[in-house]
Amino acid sequence: MATETDTDVDTDTSPDTGTGIRADAARPRAQRPRADALRNRERIVSAAREMFVESGPEVPLDEIARRAGVGNATLYRHFPDRTELVRHVVVSVMSRAADRARAAIAEEADPFDALRRFVHAAADERIGALCPMLADGFDKEHPELLAERERLEGAVDSLMRRARRAGRLRDDVAVGDLLVALSQLTRPLPGSACMNFDQFVHRHLQLFLDGLEAPARSALPGTPATWEGLRRES
Amino acid sequence: MATETDTDVDTDTSPDTGTGIRADAARPRAQRPRADALRNRERIVSAAREMFVESGPEVPLDEIARRAGVGNATLYRHFPDRTELVRHVVVSVMSRAADRARAAIAEEADPFDALRRFVHAAADERIGALCPMLADGFDKEHPELLAERERLEGAVDSLMRRARRAGRLRDDVAVGDLLVALSQLTRPLPGSACMNFDQFVHRHLQLFLDGLEAPARSALPGTPATWEGLRRES
């Protein structure tokens, strides 16, 4: 495992916080963020992730604030509008998924097993909450997002290249195919805190993974998917 | 093709309208439905399907009315509340998908090719719009729905049995697995009239189909999915 060289991600699995605010928190700044402010911030992102998953992306922000145990205005202090909050949740999920990918690389001997492990782990991390990324009006190029996305795509790309080199992954799929399909298959059902759903999701992921395995059983139409490719032309 | 007997659906491909109001329209009744009223009704369902796909199931009903070219109150005359309209769209989509399944059975010689054809055709029919069925608060047992659902599931079940008997479909998947995953993979992205998305969707469907093909490349966790299985326990 992890015998490759140059292009591979480093497999350091040092625990990222997964909040996407690491850098800011670590670096001392002019107005040092108070400890309770930081805690509030994390509680808000965390509550938002849960509620987006449970109740859909249209959930009232007041509900998120209540779940987080803060006043609504506190939420607005940290995230001036809804899109900011959504972006931070997306970044947070990406970060955690990237961590899982790295862990899979580091700890799984068989490259395709590593891929399988990542896919199921990403589902547990609610990677389906990334679906807003695909939606209209979301700034897919926001700097804060780009960094984390590269980290995630880098890690997944690494997973895929390893599997491909081992002859276990078909040649005609790219990192975007995996991530988009993965998001869709695990995309939460609005309004339902549906416990049963998870179990089905893992079945579908398993079927999808079987379809990814080499040798390819059919020719794929079109070209590999990427986030950028999803831009509308209108 | 269609050499099976008893349990199979009849493969009559007489063109259903797919609107789910066929019966009512055809049968003369006490209060004859006016011609223009019927036309309005279909235009509303059609506009709703498009807008649900393009903009998500939360689209303002006024927008649907505008798109349909009628006043908002006309929409309410036909569908007293949002859930009614959603249900009719779901029924309509199911009906068209069932038609596609039957056509695939009737016209494709190879059973797995028939399955493939259905899956891609269902995507074109926007079967992803069935996702509200999975959401909370949707009456999955409404009589009008049940009838059409049985027709769809019957047809898809037939497709799958044929493929399975021909040794082309793995044994451990049920009709619910296919339909739920199919809905998820083709589920529209709210707010994006994303032309590019379709092309990726067909890639993912192809991958998923490859995973469905026999022989199974892995063991599936859990039990086969069904709409009923998605009920919450709360």
Added chain:
Amino acid sequence: MATETDTDVDTDTSPDTGTGIRADAARPRAQRPRADALRNRERIVSAAREMFVESGPEVPLDEIARRAGVGNATLYRHFPDRTELVRHVVVSVMSRAADRARAAIAEEADPFDALRRFVHAAADERIGALCPMLADGFDKEHPELLAERERLEGAVDSLMRRARRAGRLRDDVAVGDLLVALSQLTRPLPGSACMNFDQFVHRHLQLFLDGLEAPARSALPGTPATWEGLRRES
């Protein structure tokens, strides 16, 4: 009984239709109203009276049409807008109340008993439905109304004069006092088809009648009430 002369109303109790359209119906006109049109008209007024009493004066006109067993547009053919319908109901109620007053004069030997009888009979005729007359925006001077109002007021005035001459009715009350208070005390409770209410109403009317009886037990403030006196100055 009915021994008075000049100023008294004639006590002919020939059965008025009470619809307030007698005159029109009897006199042949250019476009003779068809029999079914007349029947519809009466059914509408009748349904309206019932529903105003049961459900308040804001009841949807469609409901009235349904209760009358006609289409909504038929209602509008007969009564171009709500105020017209209300006026016809008011006229109808006035007419029936006037009939009751005349009958009381003709059939009751004791003048105060005649007054009592009228008051309770008017309650049964839902004279409380006259309350819209008191409300803003109602044309109290509409010709069609004036005629019937004079008939009612004439009859009630006669009742009161008889009682007063017999020394049974206090001197300081006028016909308006009686009719306005009577309307208020019998005014229906919106939204309640309250069977119990009637029984209380007759108690209160009885108390009010006792207050009307001579000799007066107190001095009344202000001046006698009339419909005209209720005009707003704004």
Added chain:
Amino acid sequence: MATETDTDVDTDTSPDTGTGIRADAARPRAQRPRADALRNRERIVSAAREMFVESGPEVPLDEIARRAGVGNATLYRHFPDRTELVRHVVVSVMSRAADRARAAIAEEADPFDALRRFVHAAADERIGALCPMLADGFDKEHPELLAERERLEGAVDSLMRRARRAGRLRDDVAVGDLLVALSQLTRPLPGSACMNFDQFVHRHLQLFLDGLEAPARSALPGTPATWEGLRRES
């Protein structure tokens, strides 16, 4: 005056605010109600009382908000739906009426004069606004209401018992008869800010009071009225 003992209400006339929120405002609580919020709340109730009287209980809530000088959503923050607002107005009116009853007991020497004074004072307090209590769909048993109703009925009952013991009030009337008839006679005329109406109302009240006076001039039909007796049987 107030020579009776045990069962009588205490005749403390300390000025209640009559808003029905006294207790909450006085007692310091966990979430201290802000001063301006309290002021807004009272302004809303006050505006609502005025507009219910002027324009009927169907007035648009937006108008009430405008009259109160607040945004519409502020109204909804304080009173989640129309029924809540109506109930608070009813409670407020009851409270003020009860205060007037107590004051009459305390300050009038003659028991029947006390009753007269209360009746006219209650009219000035717009006790006719209690009519929604009689209407369908109003929760007559709401706890907040029950307390104030008991206070009102207790005070009025005391007034009546005193008058009865003094031989001034007929024996066959109960507190419900007085309050229901009083509500009806003073019931506002929808849509009319009718200044003249008040003057007539006091005449009618005077007549009604004369009917209440002993000795009874007639036998009353039925049984004494109560709020409970007005429940529908459906």
Added chain:
DNA sequence: TATGAATGAGGGTTCATTCAT
């Protein structure tokens, strides 16, 4: 800073009235 309160814009729905069969 954290918060409860306030707000205006917008969506859902009803209903008086008009239109077309």
Added chain:
DNA sequence: TATGAATGAACCCTCATTCAT
């Protein structure tokens, strides 16, 4: 003529966002 259907204006209510404590 009688009617079902269509319509827009108005109302109720919610929620993202701003304000004031």
